[in-house]
Amino acid sequence: MEGIQIQTKSDHAQLKRGDLIVLINPPNKKIVLRDLYCSTITKGTYNWPNIDLLTVSGTLKKYFSVRLIDANTLGLSEDQAIEQVVALKPKGLVFGFGVSVKEEDYHFIKKLRGLLPGIKFCGTGGLLYYNSVPELRKHPEFDACLRNFTTEDVLKFFKGDYGEMNNITYRNNGDIIYKPFIDQGHDYSHPVPVHEHLPLGKYRLSHGKARPMTTMLTSWGCPAVCTFCIQESMNYRYRSVDNIIEEMDHLKEIGVKEIFFRDGTFCASKKQGYALMNKMIEKNYGFSWVANTRGNVITEETARLMKRSGCHALHIGVETSNEEILKSTVKNITLDKIKNAFRVCKANGIVTLGYFILGLPGETPEDLKRTIDLAIELDCDYASFNLPFPQVGTTLRDQAVENGWLSRDNEDGYDGSLVPLIETDTLSAAQLMRFKNMAFRKFYFRPRFIYKTIKRLRSLYQINILLSEFKYFVKNRLT
Numbered sequence: 286m287e288g289i290q291i292q293t294k295s296d297h298a299q300l301k302r303g304d305l306i307v308l309i310n311p312p313n314k315k316i317v318l319r320d321l322y323c324s325t326i327t328k329g330t331y332n333w334p335n336i337d338l339l340t341v342s343g344t345l346k347k348y349f350s351v352r353l354i355d356a357n358t359l360g361l362s363e364d365q366a367i368e369q370v371v372a373l374k375p376k377g378l379v380f381g382f383g384v385s386v387k388e389e390d391y392h393f394i395k396k397l398r399g400l401l402p403g404i405k406f407c408g409t410g411g412l413l414y415y416n417s418v419p420e421l422r423k424h425p426e427f428d429a430c431l432r433n434f435t436t437e438d439v440l441k442f443f444k445g446d447y448g449e450m451n452n453i454t455y456r457n458n459g460d461i462i463y464k465p466f467i468d469q470g471h472d473y474s475h476p477v478p479v480h481e482h483l484p485l486g487k488y489r490l491s492h493g494k495a496r497p498m499t500t501m502l503t504s505w506g507c508p509a510v511c512t513f514c515i516q517e518s519m520n521y522r523y524r525s526v527d528n529i530i531e532e533m534d535h536l537k538e539i540g541v542k543e544i545f546f547r548d549g550t551f552c553a554s555k556k557q558g559y560a561l562m563n564k565m566i567e568k569n570y571g572f573s574w575v576a577n578t579r580g581n582v583i584t585e586e587t588a589r590l591m592k593r594s595g596c597h598a599l600h601i602g603v604e605t606s607n608e609e610i611l612k613s614t615v616k617n618i619t620l621d622k623i624k625n626a627f628r629v630c631k632a633n634g635i636v637t638l639g640y641f642i643l644g645l646p647g648e649t650p651e652d653l654k655r656t657i658d659l660a661i662e663l664d665c666d667y668a669s670f671n672l673p674f675p676q677v678g679t680t681l682r683d684q685a686v687e688n689g690w691l692s693r694d695n696e697d698g699y700d701g702s703l704v705p706l707i708e709t710d711t712l713s714a715a716q717l718m719r720f721k722n723m724a725f726r727k728f729y730f731r732p733r734f735i736y737k738t739i740k741r742l743r744s745l746y747q748i749n750i751l752l753s754e755f756k757y758f759v760k761n762r763l764t
């Protein structure tokens with residue numbers, strides 16, 4: 286997209302040093318995970334801190350006072366959340382935004398804006414990344430969409446320093462200003478976020494080991510270019526190791542025990558990943574940690590280093606059993622590399638969660654059967670079976686529109702794991718739903734899975750998580 290300027294209304298008073306900016310993860314009756322340009326409603330009781338808001342809190346506190354509120358995790362009602370924010374009399378507001386709950390999120394922001402008319406509102410979240418101009422045009426209740434939350438543009442925006450901002454789309458003097466990303470090099474850093482503002486004892490992963498838990502980011506974007514993933518369009522950037530360590534020192538001080546690295550691919554830069562893990566070992570933090578990564582990153586040597594630095598679980602994208610589709614959509618990875626990754630994780634005592642997509646373009650019912658069998662063959666400890674998610678900004682969406690599987694006007698908030706959004710020539714929506722349910726039954730209702738899960742339990746905390754996930758499952762899947 287070329288840089289553009291569109292006439293609309295609005296302008297606000299500039300902020301001064303020390304003014305208060307509130308960052309809020311909006312309330313919702315369900316647990317909503319809205320960060321890193323995706324959002325989903327949790328399918329269990331797992332929940333983690335919004336990494337966009339955390340990162341922005343660090344950047345803003347260089348100049349302003351900040352207050353980070355996770356209204357969703359605190360279980361605040363919409364009115365309670367609004368009351369809290371208004372009572373703080375902020376001079377600026379940053380909100381997390383999720384496409385899967387976009388109506389509720391916009392409703393909340395509109396209500397809040399009505400009570401705080403003279404201050405700047407800035408949002409961060411998937412739709413606001415890939416559709417920033419149309420969203421600002423349709424929604425006068427906010428003033429800016431943060432497209433890369435790891436940069437200083439959010440600070441410049443609130444300071445009114447509008448010179449060069451390529452990572453935020455914003456209103457100024459009646460115009461909407463959008464500038465395309467420019468190459469900013471590979472390295473980045475940001476000040477330590479205010480983790481301590483969050484209810485860290487309330488977050489957890491289904492396979493978590495300890496609390497308090499928080500999230501961190503060691504990189505932005507991803508060097509891989511999977512055609513179904515929004516990160517394919519982002520330039521990969523990674524944080525300086527010293528900067529990450531500074532944040533870890535702080536986490537240690539405030540008593541954090543577990544870290545979930547939200548990177549698309551942790552350790553995609555081997556040099557940075559190894560330097561970081563070696564430093565974690567040297568510092569003897571004792572954190573347990575979990576990360577998202579890719580099969581081609583995990584060698585025997587890497588898995589050993591990960592384990593020594595505290596890793597106890599990895600989320601690994603497998604996607605499909607079909608080598609050809611793997612080559613064309615996931616790129617640069619083979620089934621052999623994936624199988625090896627699961628094997629070395631197991632050998633090093635790292636729990637694995639495999640991500641699978643059922644129904645990528647070109648797949649047949651036979652492929653889906655083989656993918657379900659592959660999940661069992663890999664012997665992953667957990668498996669997440671999802672349906673293709675044609676998010677705006679991905680190659681998958683362009684392909685779906687071109688083939689008539691999806692209307693061009695449909696830019697809606699999707700939660701790809703719930704219902705089929707596209708039917709291809711080889712797989713109908715009904716078939717996709719059938720395979721999704723079959724995958725769940727075949728993988729989770731196996732004596733081996735039940736035996737392995739129980740055998741892995743080491744603490745009361747893990748038993749409690751298992752019991753609450755089970756209760757959630759009975760309530761939501763069997764009723």
Ligand code: SF4
Pocket residue numbers: 507508509510511514515516517548549550579602
């Ligand atoms: S490896 Fe993961 S984060 Fe990176 S582009 Fe592929 S799906 Fe996205």
